[in-house]
Amino acid sequence: MPLQRWQLRTAAGLFVGYSAYYLCRSNLAVAAPLLIREFGSRGLDKEVMGEIASLGVLCYAAGKVVNGALGDLIGGKRIFLLGMVGAVVATVVFELGQGVAVFFGAWAVNRLMQAMGWAGLVNITANWFSYRSYGKIMGLLSLSYLVGDIVAKLALGQLLTLGVGWRGLFGAAAGTLALVALATWLTLAPTPASVGLPDPPTNPDSLFKDETKAQQTTVLLGTYFRSPAFLLMLGLSFGLTALKEALSFWIPTYLVEAAHLSESAASQYSALYAVFGIASTLGAGYLSDAWLRGQRGPLLLLASLGLVPALWLMAQPATGLLLPLVLTSLAGLLLLGPYSFLAGAMSLDLGGRQGAATAAGLIDAVGYAGSTGALWLTGRLAERQGWGAAFLALAGLAAATAVAALVFYYTQERRPRQAAAREALAAVPAVNL
Template sequence: MLATPPQTTLQRWQWRTAASLFAGYSAYYLCRSNLAVAAPLLIREFGSRGLNKEVLGQIASVGVLFYAAGKVVNGVLGDLLGGRKIFLLGIVGSVAATVVFGLGQGVGVFFAAWAANRLVQSMGWAGLVKTTANWFSYRAYGRIMGILSLSYLVGDIVAKLALGQLLALGVGWRGLFLAAAGTLAAVALSNWRSLHESPAEVGLAVPPASPVSLFAGPDAATGRPASLGQLLGPYFRSPAFLLLLALSFGFTALREAFSFWVPTYLVEAAHLSESAASQYSALYSVFGMVSILGAGYLSDAWLRGQRGPLLLAACLGLVPVLLAMSRPATGSLGPLVLTSLVGLLLLGPYSFLAGAMSLDAGGQQGAATASGLVDAVGYAGGTGALWLTGALAQRQGWGHAFLALAGLAVVTAGAALVFYLTQERRPVVTASIPLA
């Protein structure tokens, strides 16, 4: 019998690893999208005890703040300890925190449990990025991260559809949280059996490291940073990386505001039921999937690897859509179309930031740290956007909330323009290369 060629064996393991990461990170969203789905029910039950849209926005904002802090810490831990370990620890911690929230009886418990949940959930993407850097060649970073970036949209869509169906069946918000935790626990067991840290664990060669990362050099393929200082220093000496942080701040703020508030907006502005709003809010993520695939294709095939033009076009396109959303809705169709357009414009360019662009910057040594820093700064912006959107919607209506988001899109467009003019006005050569 002929032996299987090593390259074929590596590709099989790569697809197994990618499938495990995809399923695992998608499942994370059962315990992240659940609060957005349950928001109208929580407001109804606890409104007399002070839980209105503004307070719920504060809970979400505190969660994002802890998520942002965890991104930095867990990004470093991912590079120092390994991606598989923190990926699985994040799942287990999220299950525990979700159960605590589901059993909670007041606003104080909700604040603490949601903050803890988002803190441990910050392990997920860092673990995914680190494991991907170990398993795939730098030549395939763009395509593999495009595929894996779909996981958070698939997770969001499935979570909102499934959790919305539970609401339609009469399951309350507590049952919704416990069901999400139980499902994620089952996925954790599957990932524990299927994931490996690197090809070396199964007797295969490690793919080549990026020659253009901030850590390029003779030790770049080791996958281990020499020290904490050498791990962090190159990022803050790179103008391109600092611009990447600014872009992440704006794009993540916009993304967080929409990901969380769309179901509540559809209940109040489009006059949909809670279950229908949860399910229709998945349109935002469905069009986001189209955006991710389209943005990756356009960047590689038409723009020769440049991301700046798409980042700029997305921000400029969002402005008129957000201005239209600031006007009172006359039916349910308009809000559904507009939220779908936001997903189409926003989520593809957003996926570049903590995905392929972070992998390019960090390589095998610093990939988790790069994505952690990018996401941490981004979610700092998301913290403010969640609170501001909720506060404006509560006090002055949804129109003022969307006007503020339109202003943020304008400022982010300026950062995208600077990034393109200073970093990308040069030809970038790309080629079709196998994933190994």
């Protein structure tokens, strides 16, 4: 059928496009040990590197707020492409930089532009796919950032093995993303109507059943901030995104300093975090749709609780390579699948076709605001007190997030379903014997 062929084409285009974004995002984590070595005499240590990453995430969070609403108002394809072009330009500026000030500015602009990517993806997905497949399609598309992270770290790590410096890494990343942007512009359709096809059904339980009202930004924001479920999702996003960003950024440097790997080996081994995240994302999407009947809370709770002992073990002194790699893999397995629910299936569940990109943008914005502090604090603690203190702080954050996950599950999933079951039972006519 034409619709199914276009859905497959759209999903593939979004997957490749968003994966390519990560070439211009993971490159800083890969290059961090090299930058610290080259510019350490000018004050670029782990604490300052954490500040650069934190400023970037703060700009990313701000961009999420604006670009989520923008995606719903002007269309996903436009901001998806604009984000790619902006990231390419900022990456080239960083590559040409000669000091810390340029690095701060270029990375901030890069992350601000990259905030357009996910908002565009969510908007296009909400237009092309039925609400009945949101968990599956967003689980699949959420793999794009994991695949992008894996490919970036393996490829850029291989370039380091070949003797290419950090500037070469940035140039290769920018050039590849520019080519993907061109291909996306030529092949991606924003909506079924743009190619003469009917729209798929949207979720009847979304917050936006009135399509005309949903086009007003004030209505979108007001509706969300009156929703207890949405407010709890913001708290979950704060914790899980902070953990995800801190681990993703600092694992390569951690493996260099704690496990005594070379920069190229650390880059490639750090991809295990995302490799196991792929299994997590596929498994979490299937379990929530097929076994848990759309409930996401149990998996969010399991992830948060499981991360506490894993991060505590990472805080202990490493005596070899095996344990750091096992724990890095376990962190990806526990965290990345449940994390993907928040700005993915849960945003689509809540916002439907009219407000999903806004929901995803707001949820991600709060999450990346949390990441700003986590990235800075992890770098500061690692620089001043060692990696043990840094990972203990992250374990505390995981414990706090588990509390929020428990509240979300009980108040938004378990209790409403119990109430619905009691009402259904009460509606059954009594049988006189």
